Amino acid sequence: xxxxxxxxxNSISLKTVDGKIFKVSPAxxxxxxxxxxxxxxxxxxxxxxLPDVAAFHLTKIIEYLEGKPAAAPSAVDAFEAQFVxxxxxxxxxxxxxxxxxxxxxxxxxxMANTVAKLIENKSVEYVxxxxxxxxxxxxAEEAKxxxxxxxxxxxxxxx
Amino acid sequence: MKLRLRxxxxxxxxxxxxxxxxxxxxxxxxxxxxxSSSSSSPSxxxxxxxxxxxxxxxxxxxxxDSLNSIGITNGDLIFYTLxxxxxxxxxxxxxxVDITMSDAPSIPEPEKSQxxxxxxxxxxxxxxxxxxxxxxxKSNSQPSFLKRVLIESLGNDVNDFKLLVxxxxxVFLESGFVLADKAFNIRPSVLGSTMSFRYSLPEILNNCSDxxxxxxxxxxxxxxxxxxxxxxxVPGSGLPEVCLDKCKYARPLENMLKNSESKDDKCEKEIFxxxxxxxxxxxxxxxxxxxxxxxxxxxPCFMRLPSELKLKILEYVPGVDLAKVACVSRExxxxxSTNHLWKxxxxxxxxxxGSGGNFSKDMFVLHWDSKKKSEQVPxxxxxxxxxxxxxxxxxxxxxxxxxxxxxxxxxxxxGLSLPSYPPRRTFLPPCHRGGFDN
Numbered sequence: 001x002x003x004x005x006x007x008x009x010n011s012i013s014l015k016t017v018d019g020k021i022f023k024v025s026p027a028x029x030x031x032x033x034x035x036x037x038x039x040x041x042x043x044x045x046x047x048x049x050l051p052d053v054a055a056f057h058l059t060k061i062i063e064y065l066e067g068k069p070a071a072a073p074s075a076v077d078a079f080e081a082q083f084v085x086x087x088x089x090x091x092x093x094x095x096x097x098x099x100x101x102x103x104x105x106x107x108x109x110x111m112a113n114t115v116a117k118l119i120e121n122k123s124v125e126y127v128x129x130x131x132x133x134x135x136x137x138x139x140a141e142e143a144k145x146x147x148x149x150x151x152x153x154x155x156x157x158x159x
Numbered sequence: 160m161k162l163r164l165r166x167x168x169x170x171x172x173x174x175x176x177x178x179x180x181x182x183x184x185x186x187x188x189x190x191x192x193x194x195s196s197s198s199s200s201p202s203x204x205x206x207x208x209x210x211x212x213x214x215x216x217x218x219x220x221x222x223x224d225s226l227n228s229i230g231i232t233n234g235d236l237i238f239y240t241l242x243x244x245x246x247x248x249x250x251x252x253x254x255x256v257d258i259t260m261s262d263a264p265s266i267p268e269p270e271k272s273q274x275x276x277x278x279x280x281x282x283x284x285x286x287x288x289x290x291x292x293x294x295x296x297k298s299n300s301q302p303s304f305l306k307r308v309l310i311e312s313l314g315n316d317v318n319d320f321k322l323l324v325x326x327x328x329x330v331f332l333e334s335g336f337v338l339a340d341k342a343f344n345i346r347p348s349v350l351g352s353t354m355s356f357r358y359s360l361p362e363i364l365n366n367c368s369d370x371x372x373x374x375x376x377x378x379x380x381x382x383x384x385x386x387x388x389x390x391x392x393v394p395g396s397g398l399p400e401v402c403l404d405k406c407k408y409a410r411p412l413e414n415m416l417k418n419s420e421s422k423d424d425k426c427e428k429e430i431f432x433x434x435x436x437x438x439x440x441x442x443x444x445x446x447x448x449x450x451x452x453x454x455x456x457x458x459p460c461f462m463r464l465p466s467e468l469k470l471k472i473l474e475y476v477p478g479v480d481l482a483k484v485a486c487v488s489r490e491x492x493x494x495x496s497t498n499h500l501w502k503x504x505x506x507x508x509x510x511x512x513g514s515g516g517n518f519s520k521d522m523f524v525l526h527w528d529s530k531k532k533s534e535q536v537p538x539x540x541x542x543x544x545x546x547x548x549x550x551x552x553x554x555x556x557x558x559x560x561x562x563x564x565x566x567x568x569x570x571x572x573x574g575l576s577l578p579s580y581p582p583r584r585t586f587l588p589p590c591h592r593g594g595f596d597n
Contacts, residue, residue: 100468108471116475124486133488139211139231145486151524152482 012039013047020055021047028065033103050102056091057098064107084114092118093131160226160233164190167240180225183209183217190239210238304489305329305434306415317416319409323384324354324377326412327403327437331358331375333490334442339364339372358445363453371453373445382406386437388445390452399444401436408433424498431497439465469494478504478523496520 012029014022029039038048050058064083069075087095096111119127124146128135137145146153160181164173175189187204209217217229217237231237308329313321339357359372376387382405387398411426411433443465449455464472473481473495481504485495501520509526 096468097464100464108468112468112471113475115472119484120477120480122480122483124483127484127487131487133491135487136489137486139235140229141489142486143229145492149482149485151527152479 014053014058015047015049016053016055016058017051018055020058022055022058022062024062028062031065031105032061033105034101052101053098054094057095060087060091060095061099061102061104061107064110065104068106080110084110087114160231162186162226162231162233163236165236165238167238167242177226182224183226183229186226206241206243208240208243210240211235304333305412305430308332309412309416313416317413319405320377320379320384322409322412322416323403323405326408326433327375327377327386327441328356330434330437331356331442334438334446335360336373336442336446337361337364339370360446360449360453360455362455363449371449373449375441386441388441390445390448399441401440403433403436427498434493435466439467466494470497470500473500474503478508478527482520 011023011025012035014024014029014035016022026039030036035048035050053061067079067083069079084092092111092114096115099107099111119130122130127133135142160177160179162175162177164175165171173190173193175186175193177186177189181189184204187207187209190207191204211217211231217231305326309322309325312325312328336358337360339359354377356375357372358375359370363371371390374389376389378385378387384403384405385400386403387400389398408429411429414426415430469491473484476484478501481495481500485492498519501523505523505526508523509530
């Protein structure tokens with residue numbers, strides 16, 4: 001889908017970390033706030049390399065930017081719901097990093113919201129495992145922390 | 160739970176399986192019993208001294224406290240001895256020690272950090288023991304780490320420049336860096352703007368002969384302190400830098416050092432900003448570069464996200480889950496304790512509540528509790544309007560029923576998770592303000 005973007009003279013070339021080159025229209029590229037300043041100075045021959053973005057993620061981002069309906073909020077919601085539905089948690093995390101790096105309009109919020117939903121009503125252990133967070137509390141600190149937040153666990157047996 | 164008990168002297172290890180409700184005293188009895196069955200010299204349970212870190216003895220504030228409540232969990236290794244003086248009974252919290260940087264609490268040095276953690280554990284005991292203690296205490300672990308580093312390295316020798324330098328140092332230690340030269344001490348007295356610090360990672364120091372490190376430099380320009388970071392063998396490689404304004408950040412840091420219980424929101428905000436800036440723009444990029452250079456795995460996926468994005472995610476997490484997130488790790492505990500987030504959560508859960516005022520987690524918890532109560536008390540849900548506690552004697556619509564805001568005592572059992580609730584006067588949910596001011 002990236003390749004089908006109009007190969008007009010002013011299309012922007014983006015190079016991902018795995019060496020693939022995507023040509024996108026300035027309208028699409030302009031929604032990636034990180035590369036926005038670079039677009040002004042570039043012509044069709046410049047290639048902007050994106051060291052933190054893999055081809056898969058850029059494909060997804062372009063898919064989002066191209067496919068997002070401009071009109072009714074309900075259509076946007078439906079489109080966004082479908083967009084994140086197809087993503088596995090692994091892909092979601094990778095995409096979030098890419099989106100965070102590129103600062104893609106709208107998509108940052110969508111990703112953040114989706115990740116947030118994944119940890120809703122989940123145990124502390126689940127969140128640790130899901131995100132690969134190292135528990136750096138000492139047992140005493142953790143006990144204290146859990147005690148302070150006992151209201152949130154509300155009868156849930158944590159053991 | 161299963162516990163391993165190791166003798167400090169003989170290094171002999173016992174494996175015990177005790178009930179979860181087991182108390183410290185009971186544990187000692189169990190140890191005493193299993194030792195006396197194998198050796199000839201029986202010893203009384205009370206002569207046993209236990210410690211998690213070989214430094215600080217375990218104490219329970221009351222004899223019935225479960226092992227869980229003093230921080231012992233399944234699988235823990237506990238050291239025991241009969242020698243009364245083997246473990247230090249108490250260590251002072253935030254003991255100001257004038258020491259050089261090599262003794263600072265760098266996270267990856269297990270022994271040192273354990274000592275400090277034990278100091279924190281004591282704070283816990285104090286909170287548990289005190290009747291007046293508020294259950295929803297503030298736990299901003301990052302500032303307290305920052306503060307410990309500052310206190311331990313600076314002592315009373317404070318100036319604006321040193322405060323900033325050591326604040327940056329603290330963020331680096333907290334991000335997992337250690338000083339690359341173990342013999343090298345950062346002495347506050349010799350600090351100058353030409354100083355540079357070398358940091359590396361414990362994995363690199365232990366395994367590689369060719370030590371890769373990052374270098375921090377602190378050139379000053381008037382009231383601005385620039386901090387430049389670079390990889391040691393790549394001079395001038397895309398230098399990450401931050402510019403710290405002494406006027407802006409030195410005062411909050413100084414205030415934090417002076418007042419143990421600083422409740423100044425503005426100061427907290429400035430310190431948070433400083434922490435976030437140094438972490439996002441210096442520590443994390445350098446950490447990723449260094450891991451890349453040394454061929455180590457990059458830091459875990461989620462934690463690699465800039466704080467900005469992590470906060471963004473947390474903004475979408477409901478309040479009750481935010482509280483759970485706080486229990487995941489120290490960094491998340493810090494991130495999830497910002498007032499801005501809790502203000503959002505309060506508005507989300509309970510609607511717009513007044514204007515201004517001090518929005519915080521504590522307030523969320525108060526609202527949360529009052530909401531929970533009102534859901535569990537059938538009468539209250541039918542009320543035309545919320546009942547408000549009037550000190551002057553509001554005519555209660557229920558005659559004798561003592562339902563006024565915040566009575567935890569009339570439904571025992573509901574307060575399970577709130578063992579020692581603060582006196583009632585603190586319970587004045589501001590959500591009922593406005594509209595009832597006669």
